Amino acid sequence: MKKLIDRPESLLEDSLRGFALAHRDLVALNDHPHFLRRKVAGHTGKVAVISGGGSGHEPLHSGFVGLGMLDAACPGQIFTSPTPDQMVAAADAVESGGGVLFVVKNYAGDIMNFEMASEMLDCPFATVVVDDDVALPANHSTGRRGVAGTTIVEKIIGAAAEEGADLAACKALGDRVVQATASMGVALTSCTVPALGRPMFALADNEMEVGVGIHGEAGRERRALGTASEIVALLAEAIHHELQPAAGQTALLHVNGLGATPLLELYLVYEQACRYWTGRGVTVVRSLVGNYTTSLDMAGCSITLTMLDDELLRLWDAPVHTASLRWGC
Amino acid sequence: MKKLIDRPESLLEDSLRGFALAHRDLVALNDHPHFLRRKVAGHTGKVAVISGGGSGHEPLHSGFVGLGMLDAACPGQIFTSPTPDQMVAAADAVESGGGVLFVVKNYAGDIMNFEMASEMLDCPFATVVVDDDVALPANHSTGRRGVAGTTIVEKIIGAAAEEGADLAACKALGDRVVQATASMGVALTSCTVPALGRPMFALADNEMEVGVGIHGEAGRERRALGTASEIVALLAEAIHHELQPAAGQTALLHVNGLGATPLLELYLVYEQACRYWTGRGVTVVRSLVGNYTTSLDMAGCSITLTMLDDELLRLWDAPVHTASLRWGC
Numbered sequence: 001m002k003k004l005i006d007r008p009e010s011l012l013e014d015s016l017r018g019f020a021l022a023h024r025d026l027v028a029l030n031d032h033p034h035f036l037r038r039k040v041a042g043h044t045g046k047v048a049v050i051s052g053g054g055s056g057h058e059p060l061h062s063g064f065v066g067l068g069m070l071d072a073a074c075p076g077q078i079f080t081s082p083t084p085d086q087m088v089a090a091a092d093a094v095e096s097g098g099g100v101l102f103v104v105k106n107y108a109g110d111i112m113n114f115e116m117a118s119e120m121l122d123c124p125f126a127t128v129v130v131d132d133d134v135a136l137p138a139n140h141s142t143g144r145r146g147v148a149g150t151t152i153v154e155k156i157i158g159a160a161a162e163e164g165a166d167l168a169a170c171k172a173l174g175d176r177v178v179q180a181t182a183s184m185g186v187a188l189t190s191c192t193v194p195a196l197g198r199p200m201f202a203l204a205d206n207e208m209e210v211g212v213g214i215h216g217e218a219g220r221e222r223r224a225l226g227t228a229s230e231i232v233a234l235l236a237e238a239i240h241h242e243l244q245p246a247a248g249q250t251a252l253l254h255v256n257g258l259g260a261t262p263l264l265e266l267y268l269v270y271e272q273a274c275r276y277w278t279g280r281g282v283t284v285v286r287s288l289v290g291n292y293t294t295s296l297d298m299a300g301c302s303i304t305l306t307m308l309d310d311e312l313l314r315l316w317d318a319p320v321h322t323a324s325l326r327w328g329c
Numbered sequence: 330m331k332k333l334i335d336r337p338e339s340l341l342e343d344s345l346r347g348f349a350l351a352h353r354d355l356v357a358l359n360d361h362p363h364f365l366r367r368k369v370a371g372h373t374g375k376v377a378v379i380s381g382g383g384s385g386h387e388p389l390h391s392g393f394v395g396l397g398m399l400d401a402a403c404p405g406q407i408f409t410s411p412t413p414d415q416m417v418a419a420a421d422a423v424e425s426g427g428g429v430l431f432v433v434k435n436y437a438g439d440i441m442n443f444e445m446a447s448e449m450l451d452c453p454f455a456t457v458v459v460d461d462d463v464a465l466p467a468n469h470s471t472g473r474r475g476v477a478g479t480t481i482v483e484k485i486i487g488a489a490a491e492e493g494a495d496l497a498a499c500k501a502l503g504d505r506v507v508q509a510t511a512s513m514g515v516a517l518t519s520c521t522v523p524a525l526g527r528p529m530f531a532l533a534d535n536e537m538e539v540g541v542g543i544h545g546e547a548g549r550e551r552r553a554l555g556t557a558s559e560i561v562a563l564l565a566e567a568i569h570h571e572l573q574p575a576a577g578q579t580a581l582l583h584v585n586g587l588g589a590t591p592l593l594e595l596y597l598v599y600e601q602a603c604r605y606w607t608g609r610g611v612t613v614v615r616s617l618v619g620n621y622t623t624s625l626d627m628a629g630c631s632i633t634l635t636m637l638d639d640e641l642l643r644l645w646d647a648p649v650h651t652a653s654l655r656w657g658c
Binding site: 002003004005006011012014015016017018019021022023055056058059063078188189205208225227228229231259260261262263264265266267268269270271272274287289291294296297299300301326327 | 331332333334335340341343344345346347348350351352384385387388392407517518534537554556557558560588589590591592593594595596597598599600601603616618620623625626628629630650655656
């Protein structure tokens with residue numbers, strides 16, 4: 001295992017300290033229990049938008065704490081849900097009268113722990129569950145997984161909360177973005193969790209995992225390594241089939257790197273995906289290309305499409321100032 | 330070789346088209362010869378800041394084209410210098426009466442080609458050569474290599490040019506930033522150039538390359554894989570020895586990922602490097618952590634320190650709006 005670490009046990013804490021230090025203008029780290037909160041508070045009565053999940057997907061969620069996005073993020077151990085005490089402490093720290101909106105990726109551990117935290121809150125709350133991964137069928141026993149669409153959901157809810165939308169409106173908006181969003185990914189390599197010390201799964205030199213989850217979960221099928229064109233067609237078709245956009249609709253196209261894939265390749269994928277939808281009458285009006293929801297050092301990417309209307313477009317464009325997304329402010 | 334590509338020969342062009350499409354609000358791509366230029370022009374008479382180099386280091390330089398940074402970037406083939414016709418065409422397109430400042434990383438091919446381009450210009454020009462890599466001795470036959478400090482140089486010169494500094498001032502400023510900047514990197518793995526199809530060099534599972542160049546060039550020494558603490562000490566000591574900062578001085582600390590190293594690890598490295606200099610009386614007042622000068626899919630990182638004064642700090646903080654760096658605008 002080749003990693004820039006001292007000990008697997010201290011990686012998360014060492015890294016969080018570095019993150020909080022590098023971005024001390026934006027975020028503050030609470031030590032026990034761990035959470036990151038934005039330093040410049042929102043207006044009194046603002047809905048507190050809180051997310052979290054296993055670490056190893058950075059910049060998700062820590063890199064999205066700040067003006068116009070998250071009020072706090074709760075980092076779990078690598079690929080492990082954070083615990084309810086983190087979420088409750090984060091909520092206590094940032095709630096200012098508008099209630100708490102939890103944004104939770106659909107994994108059993110996250111769902112359970114955020115639910116336990118909700119029961120311990122003494123303020124109004126709501127939860128938006130992100131389940132944008134169309135690799136699994138909609139009726140899968142534990143539902144679909146939350147993957148790179150989470151960034152879009154957090155950006156749009158965060159903008160609405162910053163503008164003064166109330167808890168019910170933020171919750172309804174979040175559910176609407178989730179409905180309008182579909183993603184699918186492909187892994188060219190596995191990833192190595194430091195505490196495990198070896199690749200999470202084996203993938204031969206001539207194989208790829210289509211529909212992979214962001215923790216290396218098996219997807220739709222393992223098949224022979226394809227060209228970018230073949231891969232984009234597989235991912236885009238699954239997404240298109242799910243969203244069934246009508247000609248003339250507008251969309252945001254997000255090509256997300258899983259960690260070890262160079263930008264050169266991600267922009268190539270973007271160009272092909274953009275062409276796929278343009279050819280079907282969809283107008284790609286906004287784009288996000290880069291490593292946003294990663295799986296440690298996995299090579300591969302995911303494609304996410306969010307169908308936009310005027311309100312979602314306006315909220316996507318609204319000012320944001322976080323470590324990893326910033327514009328217009 | 331596992332890459333999201335169709336054919337190695339078309340990767341660069343396919344990727345540039347995707348980049349220009351994703352960032353069509355910011356940049357325009359010229360096809361023959363290839364260069365990227367900012368879409369919103371600077372003021373008339375502004376010094377045109379132009380950089381370029383081999384591709385495979387993205388976001389450097391394409392991701393830095395825009396307000397407050399580069400007016401144009403000339404991408405060569407992967408790890409190969411761009412050609413003089415690209416630079417001349419870029420200069421013709423963006424020069425507006427203030428002359429051209431080339432920012433060139435110190436590699437024989439780049440130096441030669443930018444020099445040939447300079448001779449073909451019919452406007453005033455100057456060149457800032459970036460040679461921040463302290464892995465090689467200062468008296469090395471071809472000089473020191475230009476690595477991740479390039480981002481800092483381009484940001485600060487770009488801000489000055491945007492403010493109206495003239496060609497001589499931009500050139501002097503760039504030289505001053507280069508003088509104040511030192512970098513060193515470490516590779517944990519090699520990288521794979523698509524046209525080659527295999528790792529550029531071999532590195533055993535228990536080895537690392539200390540002082541590696543951004544094309545996989547050998548550095549100071551190959552040694553047994555160390556902990557992050559050991560690695561940070563090696564890199565920071567070489568940088569500290571070069572810059573010899575006095576206690577009380579302020580600095581910008583840039584931890585750069587080489588492509589395949591997760592942000593978790595980069596922030597851990599940042600924390601340790603920050604502690605190294607803080608312990609020596611240097612105040613780290615600005616930070617940049619992430620993948621900015623990459624080597625395709627290489628695992629590893631580099632550390633860059635730039636000693637700041639009030640002017641450099643102000644220019645670093647000045648508005649910038651590019652694909653990969655944006656703030657304050």
